[in-house]
Amino acid sequence: MDSKLLAQFENLFLELKKNTLNEMKLEDKNLNLEKGDEVDLSLVDQERAMNLKLLGRQSFLLKKIDGALFKIKNGTFGLCDECDGEIEITRLRARPVATQCISCKEEGERSEGQIHYDKRSHTHGRTFASNVIPLRASSLNEDNVITMNSDI
Ligand SMILES: [Zn+2]
Incomplete structure (x- = not known):
């Protein structure tokens, strides 16, 4: 992969990481927010469960992003984890965190x-x-x- 394209992906991942971290901070705040007594507690629980689920998904994504950034650094980004072949560029554009061809x-x-x-x-x-x-x-x-x- 040429360095220009690699830099594009790096920027994309850094942006994605920043956004994800911001979202997670926001949800974390929501989770710790004091709710008034008038709020239906079961609704709060539901919201909390949903936030936790979302947080789980986001931390999973963060791991993938960090993995991709690491690969960009050591020059293995875009290579398939399984067969070491190049992952199709169209696939990477559609799904940048893909690790398999x-x-x-x-x-x-x-x-x-x-x-x-x-x-x-x-x-x-x-x-x-x-x-x-x-x-x-x-x-x-x-x-x-x-x-x-x-x-x-
Ligand atoms: Zn492969």
């Missing part, structure tokens, strides 16, 4: 799909078992209730 990415998604399929078939087995367990659990609970009642 399109064919490795697709390969990864295929094997991920395979894992999902395996998980699903495992869950299928468990679903059968969990149908049995709640029955046992509820009968245990009933026993407990009876014991408690007899104590009173």
Whole structure:
């Protein structure tokens, strides 16, 4: 990748990092904001949960940005993590934090799909078992209730 293009990406990442950090600061402030008693607490909780989720996503993005900046510094930016081939420039423009070329990415998604399929078939087995367990659990609970009642 030529140095001019590399500098463009570096600027893009620095800008992206600055924006993300600012957003995170803002959300952090919101999280710590004292809410009045009149505010519905469950709404505050929902908002907080959403902010936390967003913060998680943003810190994940920050790690990716830092990784990309590091790669720009050591001259490996734009190279695929898997095959060391060059990541397509159109792909980098669309998704600057991409660390895999399109064919490795697709390969990864295929094997991920395979894992999902395996998980699903495992869950299928468990679903059968969990149908049995709640029955046992509820009968245990009933026993407990009876014991408690007899104590009173
Ligand atoms: Zn690759």
